[in-house]
Amino acid sequence: MRTVPALLVSTALLASLAACAPLGASADCEPVIPAGESPTYVEVEGEVFEAPEVSFPTPLRTNGAERAVLVEGEGEPIAAGQVVDFQVSLYSGVDGTLITQSAYDTAANPLRRTAGSDMDILAEVVQCAEVGSRLAATGTIADVFGEGTLDPALGLADDDSVVLVLDVEAAYLGKATGLPQLGAQGVPAVVTAPDGRPGITIPNQDAPTELIDHVLTLGDGAEITAGDRVVMHYTGVIWDSETVFDSSWERGAPATFPAVSFLEQQDGIVPGLAEAIVGKTVGSQVVVVIPPELGYPEGQAPATIPAGSTMVFVVDILGIEDRG
Template sequence: MRFLVRKLPAIIAASALLVSLSSCAAGPGGIDGCVPSIASGSNAALVTADGTFGNDPKASFPTPLVAAGASQMHVISDGNGNGKRVAPGATTVVQLTIYDGKTGDTIIATNYDNAGALFSAIDSTPAFGAIGQCARVGSRVAAVGTAGDLIGDGAIQQNSLSLAADDTVAIVVDVQSVYLGKANGADQILKAGFPSIVLAPDGRPGFTFPDPKPPTTLAIETLKAGNGAKVEKDDRVVLHYTGVLWDTKKVFDSTWERNAPAMLVATSLKDNPGGLVPGFAKALVGQRVGSQVIAVIPPKDGYPTGQGPSTVPDGSTMVFVFDILGIE
């Protein structure tokens, strides 16, 4: 999945100053009791940004930067200081720009004219969610480290970036919104006939199927009952989900595997080409934020013949478990 969508022109001129980045001896420091996975550091504080929040940050820093240790972060600005804090593991919406540490040139950025990108604020690569850990909504945060640590080899290749893993990059992140990281509702008793679900500590589901024959009608059950806002038709909803084929027991799609929740429209593709398969839409509308739901979707409530992805053959029964993390 491509997460960065446009390149920006270079805006920084290189200087002759060499700055070496070293790791903080004491590890990550806490921010009002919240401990980020990326330590704050004085070298990351060299990054400044004059652009307005939610727009091209127009960042500058002395060049070349050389990352000689662990990645570092620094809060450039915290907005009005009253925004909700991004707890580790939460889902965050960000705009970001990546700069070449050697030259100061812009490498790539999200599209500031559109909605921000969704990432989990966890210790992983890409680290775009982790950079905002413990910052408040409305904050602008800088991070400096190697491309391998902050972007990851897979994302470098996927976005065709001219970077080696040990090249230094500076990233400026604007934290626009925060949502749940996983369902937090009360556990419910699952009826017989559904796959058994076991959750990993981070919330991702594992499946055990009870019977070789799937149900022939749409079956929906609540695994965790949240008490947040109710999902209405056409809402834009933030979800974590995993989809499994009943016949093969194989995962065909999972936001958990991408470490990036999805923003989906709560409507059927019968009503909106950008919507969901009808069974998923029926399972989603009327549920509350914080809930986790399982839906067994027979072919008649799934993709129309010939319109599903290659990973979902015609006639498949799909099983989705999804966490409702928020409503835009």
């Protein structure tokens, strides 16, 4: 047996925001960022999910990172480990100017974090909020980005105060959460780390010549239909060489793809993978073995995938994105 080890102001500022999984919180959800006085001075006009008009007294003094709920959303509080999409505007607490903000456009990708992770204040602020919430958070540049992480040319000191206004668009699973299923002969075996990252064992045999998909964990969420925009974590491995050629886990955030072949739609996915995930349910983990004829056409594969390769994908289906 062969085993593969378990394994996305200024442009600079927005890139820092953009760079930066059990489901079901209770009413006792404990926010990482506590409620505090400073964010209660932030006044916001405009609809949630639209670019806000923000005012507050300046200079705004902060007492560490604090947050306030300006508009309460609906549903269950977001638990640590869930994947959260949001829009955010960042203001100088010194003079109130807008430093940077996300697109506030349903046609553009939102910002994404794993709730409760220690990546930055954004990941921490969203924990225990509900989808549809508008939050205000205050802190320093160091609280938001970390000490010494920004280009000095931006003219922002680590101890300068900032104000964030954040709209929570959507929340998804952080990893597959369904019921474990029995394995199948000749199919790669998968063992997952506590955070959901898969370790993949390739059988010591010739690669299958037909498409194989096997549900490893059966979720009880919505069923994927053709064309759905599927939020997924995945790892892709070459059968023969055991090489990992792509992994959303390594990039630190799940990807979103339409459940359709790239032969039919430009932003689609590998034909065999599109065929395999349609009909599967949110919360499931699926292993998919894709023969060359259902992979990349000749001459179109990425450099990391040799021609004629059989590919193996392990996919956690985390949710269905709604851009309506």
